Amino acid sequence: MSAVPGHSTLMDTTLQGERLAKRRARIVRERVIELVLFLAALVSVFTTVGIVYILVKESVVFFTEVPILKFLTDTQWTPLFDDAHFGIVVLLSGTLTSSAVALLIAIPLGTVIAIYLSEFARFRVREVAKPFLELLGGVPTIVYGYFALLFVTPLLQRIYPELPGFNLLSAGIVMGIMIIPYVSSISEDAMRAVPMSLREGSYAMGATRFQTAVKVVVPAAFSGIASAYILGISRAVGETMILAVAAGMQPNLTFNPLEPAATITAYIVQVALGDLPHGSIGYQTIFAAGLTLMLFTLACNIAGHMLRKTFREAY
Amino acid sequence: MAAAAPVANHAELRALIGQHKRWDAIFAVCGLLALMVGVLTFAALFVDMALDGFGRLSWDFFTSYPSRRPGQAGILSAWVGSTLVMVVTAFFAVPLGVAAGVYLEEYASKNWVTDVIEINITNLAGVPSIVYGLLALGLFVYQFGFGQSILSAGLTLALLILPVVIVATREAIRSIPQSIREGSYALGATQWQTVRYHILPYSSAGILTGVIIGMARAIGETAPIITIGALTFIAFLPPSPITSQPPFVSFEWLMSPFTVMPIQMFNWTSRPEAAFHANAAAAGFVLVIMTLAMNGLAIWLRYRLRRNIKW
Numbered sequence: 001m002s003a004v005p006g007h008s009t010l011m012d013t014t015l016q017g018e019r020l021a022k023r024r025a026r027i028v029r030e031r032v033i034e035l036v037l038f039l040a041a042l043v044s045v046f047t048t049v050g051i052v053y054i055l056v057k058e059s060v061v062f063f064t065e066v067p068i069l070k071f072l073t074d075t076q077w078t079p080l081f082d083d084a085h086f087g088i089v090v091l092l093s094g095t096l097t098s099s100a101v102a103l104l105i106a107i108p109l110g111t112v113i114a115i116y117l118s119e120f121a122r123f124r125v126r127e128v129a130k131p132f133l134e135l136l137g138g139v140p141t142i143v144y145g146y147f148a149l150l151f152v153t154p155l156l157q158r159i160y161p162e163l164p165g166f167n168l169l170s171a172g173i174v175m176g177i178m179i180i181p182y183v184s185s186i187s188e189d190a191m192r193a194v195p196m197s198l199r200e201g202s203y204a205m206g207a208t209r210f211q212t213a214v215k216v217v218v219p220a221a222f223s224g225i226a227s228a229y230i231l232g233i234s235r236a237v238g239e240t241m242i243l244a245v246a247a248g249m250q251p252n253l254t255f256n257p258l259e260p261a262a263t264i265t266a267y268i269v270q271v272a273l274g275d276l277p278h279g280s281i282g283y284q285t286i287f288a289a290g291l292t293l294m295l296f297t298l299a300c301n302i303a304g305h306m307l308r309k310t311f312r313e314a315y
Numbered sequence: 316m317a318a319a320a321p322v323a324n325h326a327e328l329r330a331l332i333g334q335h336k337r338w339d340a341i342f343a344v345c346g347l348l349a350l351m352v353g354v355l356t357f358a359a360l361f362v363d364m365a366l367d368g369f370g371r372l373s374w375d376f377f378t379s380y381p382s383r384r385p386g387q388a389g390i391l392s393a394w395v396g397s398t399l400v401m402v403v404t405a406f407f408a409v410p411l412g413v414a415a416g417v418y419l420e421e422y423a424s425k426n427w428v429t430d431v432i433e434i435n436i437t438n439l440a441g442v443p444s445i446v447y448g449l450l451a452l453g454l455f456v457y458q459f460g461f462g463q464s465i466l467s468a469g470l471t472l473a474l475l476i477l478p479v480v481i482v483a484t485r486e487a488i489r490s491i492p493q494s495i496r497e498g499s500y501a502l503g504a505t506q507w508q509t510v511r512y513h514i515l516p517y518s519s520a521g522i523l524t525g526v527i528i529g530m531a532r533a534i535g536e537t538a539p540i541i542t543i544g545a546l547t548f549i550a551f552l553p554p555s556p557i558t559s560q561p562p563f564v565s566f567e568w569l570m571s572p573f574t575v576m577p578i579q580m581f582n583w584t585s586r587p588e589a590a591f592h593a594n595a596a597a598a599g600f601v602l603v604i605m606t607l608a609m610n611g612l613a614i615w616l617r618y619r620l621r622r623n624i625k626w
Contacts (some may be wrong), residue, residue, distance in 0.1 A: 051442065051449075057453070112346055113350055135614075297441060
């Protein structure tokens, strides 16, 4: 035994060294993997940076040729004519009108459905209705566009024969129905998160279901319901294909839903369908229009954030 | 006199209670009616499209190129294009989304970087899809020089559905109890081994659900793909990914011009002739069936998941 004392310690050190090296390799590998995963998570940040960079870069070129004041106050939008006018208000009016129609449908119906599913419906009804609403939200928007143009518009023309073939009304109605699932599912989640004890307190005081729903549950869930509305608004403002198909692509400064009009999104589609050379002023208008759209949805999100903060109830 | 007052009050009270209960019933009917609006719209949409498009649905419709004659036009280039774009989308969105979800749930420490990433993902989910199209037009098509190709479209849709995949991954991972991780660590596993052999397999069904929902959304997206300048009339197929010469695999198709199902449908819908509308209805019918099947599969998966897993 004592003949080879050095030998055994030598073996120990090599073994230890091997183990140490193995452990070091493992630590390095773990670090590398963490870094790779972190970079994957950063892709979403790069996406946002990319969006802002591209929109601002092209818009800056646009705004050196067209003053911002003109962009905001001009009442004509004829970027491809010789006598070019760039009044974003024209496109904005189409966007706002169609969104208003859509929200007039989506918000009341979505809220009623949410209250019904959360407070009134039996388990079975809810189990069937929720996936169904999800399917309704999953139908491609181009299909809704087809439906608006070739089913809803002829239907409305039977009631009101002067309605033009392209109009904001039918596009808005169909858009509203498309948005219902977004509004209802988020509102319902918010209502179901309201603690049972609040409802029980209300019932114990002799309130009916309807009273409890309207006077206790809805106020308690208001911050969540508000975010559902905000999401609905940004969906409506950003919706493209239904409007491009059913509302026509003619720029028209109007707040009358019975008229055809182009929205910001429909204009972008119209330009993209044509063959505009890269770097021309027409090409840059779509980025300026996109920037307007982006700022609008950003404002919605900030407003929603503030609403949530103001109305948040903690239990 | 003293006895009469309570009786009158009693009757009043009953009337009041009855009145309030009536509101209950009225509201329940309203709720059902509101639901019916959704159901009826969907039914009308489905039936209308089936009736208009049914005459066009045949084998030839799937194997013909678009044509100036509506009776001979088909969706061959559209469905091939859609399939190839979806392959590219899944190739980028699934690994990136799952990795990001794993990072945020298992690795990220609570600091401002994590906060920025999380807020950012929430905001991205609300960005209109056409804005992604503008990003792709500026970045992929011109800056990177990918052109109006399948690669550009696939990357665009991958970015678009990334938040969906990330959120689904996070939810699936969050439902795994802490004790699983502790058990794994107690046996000497590293963090990555824990993720690789426990977290990912147990959350795979939930992740799959999210991926399917994301892909169903991507396949129906029209606006961002029109924005990058996909052509609406394509009477040829992209080069085949399998070639007869070694190395037998070609990636030329990534750079090929293309069209997809929703764009083909848009093209037919925006023509004035009714015969083309029948084609649009048929293409729309195929599209709806596809997205319904995908969404239905996801819902079924989730339902089974909720029923079967008991930790």
